[in-house]
Amino acid sequence: xxxxxxxxxxxxxQNMSKRFAGAVTAVDQVSLDIGAGEFFxxxxxxxxxxxxxLRMIAGFETPTEGxxxxxxxxxxxxxxxxxxxxxxxxxxxxxxxxxxFDNVAYGLKVARTKGSEIRPRVEEALExxxxxxxxxxxPDQLSGGQRQRVALARALVKRPKVLLxxxxxxxxxxxxxxxxxxxxVRLQHSVGITFxxxxxxxxxxxSMANRIAVMEGGKVRQVAPPSELYERPSSRFVADxxxxxxxxxxxxxxxxxxxxxxxxxxxxxxxxxxSGDPAKVAWVAVRPEKLRLLRQPPEDGSLVFPGTVAEVxxxxxxxxxxVSGPNGHGMTxxxxxxxxxxxxxxxxxxxxxxxxxxxxxxxxxx
Amino acid sequence: xxFFRPRVPIGALxxxxxxxxxxxxxxxxxxxxxxxxxxxxxxxxxxxxxxVWKGFTLKYYExxxxxxxxxxxxxxxxxxxxxxTLISVILGAMVALxxxxxxxxxxAPLEGAMALPIVIPEIxxxxxxxxxxxxxxxxxxxxxxxxxxxxxxxxxxxxxPFVAMIVRARLVSFNRELEEAAKDLGASEWExxxxxxxxxxxxxxxxxxxxxFTLSLDDFVITFFTSGPETVTFPIKVYSMVRFSVTPEVxxxxxxxxxxxxxxxxxxxxxxxxxAAKEKGTGK
Ligand SMILES: Nc1ncnc2c1ncn2[C@@H]1O[C@H](COP(=O)(O)OP(=O)(O)OP(=O)(O)O)[C@@H](O)[C@H]1O
Ligand SMILES: [Mg+2]
Numbered sequence: 016x017x018x019x020x021x022x023x024x025x026x027x028x029q030n031m032s033k034r035f036a037g038a039v040t041a042v043d044q045v046s047l048d049i050g051a052g053e054f055f056x057x058x059x060x061x062x063x064x065x066x067x068x069l070r071m072i073a074g075f076e077t078p079t080e081g082x083x084x085x086x087x088x089x090x091x092x093x094x095x096x097x098x099x100x101x102x103x104x105x106x107x108x109x110x111x112x113x114x115x116f117d118n119v120a121y122g123l124k125v126a127r128t129k130g131s132e133i134r135p136r137v138e139e140a141l142e143x144x145x146x147x148x149x150x151x152x153x154p155d156q157l158s159g160g161q162r163q164r165v166a167l168a169r170a171l172v173k174r175p176k177v178l179l180x181x182x183x184x185x186x187x188x189x190x191x192x193x194x195x196x197x198x199x200v201r202l203q204h205s206v207g208i209t210f211x212x213x214x215x216x217x218x219x220x221x222s223m224a225n226r227i228a229v230m231e232g233g234k235v236r237q238v239a240p241p242s243e244l245y246e247r248p249s250s251r252f253v254a255d256x257x258x259x260x261x262x263x264x265x266x267x268x269x270x271x272x273x274x275x276x277x278x279x280x281x282x283x284x285x286x287x288x289x290s291g292d293p294a295k296v297a298w299v300a301v302r303p304e305k306l307r308l309l310r311q312p313p314e315d316g317s318l319v320f321p322g323t324v325a326e327v328x329x330x331x332x333x334x335x336x337x338v339s340g341p342n343g344h345g346m347t348x349x350x351x352x353x354x355x356x357x358x359x360x361x362x363x364x365x366x367x368x369x370x371x372x373x374x375x376x377x378x379x380x381x
Numbered sequence: 382x383x384f385f386r387p388r389v390p391i392g393a394l395x396x397x398x399x400x401x402x403x404x405x406x407x408x409x410x411x412x413x414x415x416x417x418x419x420x421x422x423x424x425x426x427x428x429x430x431x432x433v434w435k436g437f438t439l440k441y442y443e444x445x446x447x448x449x450x451x452x453x454x455x456x457x458x459x460x461x462x463x464x465x466t467l468i469s470v471i472l473g474a475m476v477a478l479x480x481x482x483x484x485x486x487x488x489a490p491l492e493g494a495m496a497l498p499i500v501i502p503e504i505x506x507x508x509x510x511x512x513x514x515x516x517x518x519x520x521x522x523x524x525x526x527x528x529x530x531x532x533x534x535x536x537x538x539x540x541x542p543f544v545a546m547i548v549r550a551r552l553v554s555f556n557r558e559l560e561e562a563a564k565d566l567g568a569s570e571w572e573x574x575x576x577x578x579x580x581x582x583x584x585x586x587x588x589x590x591x592x593x594f595t596l597s598l599d600d601f602v603i604t605f606f607t608s609g610p611e612t613v614t615f616p617i618k619v620y621s622m623v624r625f626s627v628t629p630e631v632x633x634x635x636x637x638x639x640x641x642x643x644x645x646x647x648x649x650x651x652x653x654x655x656x657a658a659k660e661k662g663t664g665k
Contacts, residue, residue, distance in 0.1 A: 073561075073565060075561055075565075094564075095561070095564045095565055096564045096565070096566075096567045096568055096569060097567075100565075101565055101566065102561075102562070102565045104558045104561070104562055105558070106556060106558050108556065108558040108559045108561070108562035110559060110562070110563075110576075110577060110580075112580045112581075121563070121566055121568075121576070122566030122567050125563075125566060125567045125568045125569075125572050125576075126567045155659075166562075169562075169566065170565075170566075173566065173567070
């Protein structure tokens with residue numbers, strides 16, 4: 016699962032748990048290896064423990080159990096101000112009474128950096144985040160996006176081994192957020208520092224990170240590169256959290272050759288190519304964009320879900336067609352407008368078949 | 382048909398248009414401020430007796446300035462106020478930080494106990510102070526600034542809770558992430574306090590200092606119980622002068638005190654308003 020991590024991890028989290036008073040288990044037995052130079056995302060719904068995990072890496076929370084190694088060194092006795100990591104806070108936490116320059120210079124000053132070295136390094140950091148010439152401004156004279164860049168420059172100027180970002184884009188509007196996503200990726204490439212970013216926005220994680228850990232209830236459910244996470248989710252939770260998906264309960268019947276036979280109330284008895292533990296399979300799923308809509312059932316061995324068109328929603332580039340089948344089951348189909356059966360020829364009430372290739376079927380654990 | 386503008390009926394909340402309420406307002410104003418205005422006016426009155434207006438003069442201010450006892454009392458008051466303010470601010474800030482930052486057993490009782498000097502009647506505080514200093518045998522008859530120590534201690538004991546309350550209220554709006562950011566950038570506990578927390582506390586410290594200064598400068602009751610013949614403060618001196626007769630000299634001295642306290646209060650309010658406007662402007 017961790018095959019794309021660099022051979023020597025820069026951050027190594029080993030069986031780490033955090034329980035708060037009142038028996039809240041915020042982080043539950045998490046083990047993760049994050050390689051040098053990675054852009055790593057922690058993704059999960061609200062309250063799943065992402066911030067707590069990040070704060071343990073920064074040193075603001077003490078793990079209840081487990082170990083943390085940064086660049087091979089045990090961090091259990093190292094206070095936050097001596098860890099080779101820096102953090103961009105969700106509120107940015109730009110010091111309001113200091114100018115932009117002083118904000119960025121602060122980390123160098125408390126580290127007793129030579130005075131002559133501070134100015135060039137601060138200016139370089141400000142250039143890096145495209146805030147050259149803003150040094151004399153006070154934070155209250157900056158926009159939200161600019162304040163965030165100050166927080167970024169302030170952390171980067173320390174040349175940390177790892178940069179931690181807690182939902183850095185959540186306070187920005189949609190357009191600026193998209194621009195900043197690209198900016199962060201560019202920045203990460205140019206400085207080569209490991210980034211660990213927390214987000215609850217799956218599209219943000221997919222577009223920025225080269226590896227993603229999906230968390231739920233304090234546990235890491237899956238760690239994988241974005242495409243694998245999307246194409247090969249390991250569980251119902253991950254499949255449902257990342258993108259849209261049609262899910263049906265299934266009961267595995269038995270392996271026959273390379274295929275697993277399943278009893279699916281919504282689809283009947285089907286056989287899907289599968290290698291793995293059949294006992295764990297509880298759901299079959301198919302992504303809406305893998306589906307074709309046909310007037311006649313196909314003869315090529317595809318899987319079929321017969322039904323009638325219930326609703327057509329037009330989104331410009333795509334249309335989403337809701338097909339309702341037998342026993343109240345439903346299936347969403349995404350069509351690319353202009354390339355397939357044009358939705359304008361579809362009307363609610365039309366009888367159709369949704370069909371897809373067996374290898375596009377996902378078999379998921381609970 | 383409308384030759385004159387129709388009279389708009391008085392709305393429920395338009396108090397300023399009701400005659401009865403205007404009258405009450407006026408009477409209140411007169412009762413509150415007439416004595417003060419008279420006091421100030423008669424300090425310029427060219428007459429020994431404070432009864433009829435004889436003409437404008439500054440001679441009672443001159444005379445007050447030549448009254449060595451009055452000047453000494455004034456110097457005493459300023460010295461006491463200065464030291465009491467300094468120590469109250471340090472002590473109050475430390476108590477506020479302690480109550481804001483740490484969780485410890487008996488925190489709630491301590492918080493309540495800290496507010497006690499604010500609610501205890503001044504006269505009781507005064508008697509308690511008198512008993513206390515007599516009991517511990519606080520040395521009397523020390524050389525000049527040291528003989529003010531007992532009054533200064535008494536003033537600190539009732540001023541610092543005010544400072545602590547103001548600073549505590551200010552700390553509520555502190556974003557803990559700022560402190561964490563400082564530490565994350567390499568600051569030690571002390572550096573984070575110095576560079577991030579204290580700058581945030583500063584308006585509270587200034588407001589608290591101004592309050593402590595005015596409280597000390599015009600305190601009478603508690604000072605009365607803790608001062609000796611050598612350690613007369615300005616309010617006590619004025620009181621003893623009045624016991625003989627209310628001379629324009631007393632008026633002049635009181636006017637000076639009023640001006641100082643009003644200026645300090647105005648400064649405190651202006652500072653707080655400016656800060657409020659600034660923080661509203663940044664949308665914090
Ligand atoms: N200091 C604390 N004391 C007690 N419980 C806490 C504390 N901090 C967090 N928790 C709890 O731990 C759980 C995880 O919190 P955390 O802040 O890590 O979530 P998150 O994944 O960052 O969520 P979000 O996306 O909403 O920021 C939550 O249930 C939260 O209530
Ligand atoms: Mg969070």
